[in-house]
Amino acid sequence: MKRHPLIWLSGAQPALLERTPGDRPKYQGIGGAVLTTATLAGVSMFFALQMALRAPWYAALPISLVWFLAILNLDRWLVVSIQRGNRAWLVALPRLLMALLFGFIISTPLVLRIFQPEIETEINKIRQEQTERFQGDLTGGEVGKKIDALEKQETALLQTIASGGTVLNPENDPQIVALRERLKPLEEKRDENADAATCELTGDKCQNGSRKSGAGPRYENFRNKQREAEREIREIDRQIQDRRDEIATASKTSREQTLREANEALPGVQTQLKNLRTIQSDAQKDFEQANEENTGLLVRLDALNRASTGDFTLGLWRILLFLLFTVIECLPIFVKVLQLYGPPSTYEQLAEEDAKRSVTSGKIRAETHEQSLELEQTAQLGQSRALVEAREEAARRLGTMTVEAELRVAAAILAAWEEREIARIPQNLDEYVTSTNDPIVEPASAGFDEPAVTPPLFGPNAPGVMPYYAPAFDEEARRRAETEGSQR
Incomplete structure (x- = not known):
């Protein structure tokens, strides 16, 4: 087939x-x-x-x-x-x-x-967006801020060195730059509190006030905050002016010292700047490599979703x-x-009938196998019983043969003993005559309830008694032979 x-x-x-x-x-x-x-x-x-x-x-x-x-x-x-x-x-x-x-x-x-062509186009857009996002994070992050500050410091130092020790613009001084940064939030705080105080006093410039004019507690609170901010601003302005004066005095009195300090500070600033730029460049390369290798199923599914949206x-x-x-x-x-x-096809009907026949034949085979096992077990049991009976019969026969052999051996021993004792009679007549007397019944006056007898001729203590014979054979065989003899 x-x-x-x-x-x-x-x-x-x-x-x-x-x-x-x-x-x-x-x-x-x-x-x-x-x-x-x-x-x-x-x-x-x-x-x-x-x-x-x-x-x-x-x-x-x-x-x-x-x-x-x-x-x-x-x-x-x-x-x-x-x-x-x-x-x-x-x-x-x-x-x-x-x-x-x-x-x-x-x-x-x-x-x-x-859709691979459309997906590749969209993947390029995704990569570009990720690159721009990474660039923004890289520039606005901690490393980017440090690089920006060091670049400004490097520029100021280079200008100082180029001018021979004179700082051309005091506003580029790092200390003054830092003080200017502190001024911005203080000025905003001062202006906000001034507007809030005006709102409380006159009702003008109101945003979140009570809209009630008059010098009340809220007005005094805003005025105090305004004065505190103005005091801090004046202090910072004084520090800026003092720094300006220091730079001017240093520029006039010690141009050589300023130049020397700038020359000493510049290599350290440039080294830090170089290390940070290297870190930034390595991060950029790693990102670009990872972004270029991102061509798996997830980014392709994302690109297909974006393209089909x-x-x-x-x-x-x-x-x-x-x-x-x-x-x-x-x-x-x-x-x-x-x-x-x-409707079931002809093949399905035949398959169903074949399955039923297979189930029926399987049951018959299982029953036949079970019956054969039972017959086999019965035969094994009969064989075991026959074997036990045969072994018991053999044991009985062996016991009988053992007892007969023992009788023959005992008879031979008795005959030999008899012959030897007869031969000894002439030399030991008196001993035998004394030992073989009939039992003597003593009178009752002797104090015994029953008559006493002399030792018999054959006994364990009689002189010249035949030695006791104890054949060595299986005790179980002896027991079976005795039982069989008693039954007979």
């Missing part, structure tokens, strides 16, 4: 399809759908590995083949496991959901590949292609589920 690969993928039984040739194309179509979904899954994995990991084709190809085989077997199992029954939809529902999940996952790389045509075709690939991936399951709600 010739086997067809598509028939195997459909999960149908070739032997039954030979009897129903009309159903053969149907199952070939199901097998073809399984093969198609697995092929698309392998291609999708190939594109995903190249986009996400930048894997070369010779590394992505074997992984894609493994994924192809995995989806092939999974789809085949899903198709075979859905069978017709009273609650077939309960069995089919989780398998359909699983197929949809895999369809969504597999469809995404294919859609990204189709403002473009109706692109968004529509994106959805349609995604649904198309998803439906193709779920096609074997859809076909199998739809097949359940139609």
Whole structure:
């Protein structure tokens, strides 16, 4: 019987399809759908590995083949496991959901590949935006602020050195610059409190006041804050003026000292500036490299979303292609589920009857096997009983033979003893005559309730008694022989 690969993928039984040739194309179509979904899954994995990991084709190809085989077997199992029954939809529902999940996952790389030109354009825009954002963070960050301050200090020192020790503009002095920075918030605080005091006193310049004119507690509070701010401003102005005077005096009295100090401070400032610029440059290079290598699935999905947000045509075709690939991936399951709600085909009827016959024959084989086991166990039990009985019979016979042997040995010993004792009679006659007297009954006056007897001829203490013979044989055999003898 010739086997067809598509028939195997459909999960149908070739032997039954030979009897129903009309159903053969149907199952070939199901097998073809399984093969198609697995092929698309392998291609999708190939594109995903190249986009996400930048894997070369010779590394992505074997992984894609493994994924192809995995989806092939999974789809085949899903198709075979859905069978017709009273609650077939309960069995089919989780398998359909699983197929949809895999369809969504597999469809995404294919859609990204189709819209690759639009995605690349949008990725460039995303990179540019990220670069500008990074530049702003780099300039406005701590390192950028330090670089800006050091550049101003370097400029002032260079001007001092170029003028021969005379500071051309006192406003570029770092101390004066710092004092000017402190003035700004104080001036804003002074003006705010002055407006608030005016609002409380006259009702003008009101924003959040009580809008009641008159010199009340709120007016005095704002005036006190205004005076405090003005006092701090005057103090800073005095410090600025003092610094100006110091610079002017130093410029007039010690141009050489100023020049020497500037020359000494300039290398340190330039070294710090160089280190900070190096740090900034390295951070810029690392960002640019990471930004250039950011070509994975996430940034591509983001780019596709941004590109399709403002473009109706692109968004529509994106959805349609995604649904198309998803439906193709779920096609074997859809076909199998739809097949359940139609009338059963000839192949399905034959398959159901074959399954029933298989169940019946399986039960018969199980019962036959159980009966054979019982017969075998019975035979083994009978054999064991026969073996026990045979061993008991052998033990009885062995006991009888042992007792007979003991009797023969005892008889031989007794005959030899008799012959020896007869030979000794002439030499020991008096001893034997004394030992072999009949028992003598003593009179009752002797004080005994029962008559006393002399030791018998044969006894353990009699002279010339025959030695006691104790044969060494199995006690159990002796017991069995005695029991058998008593029964006989």
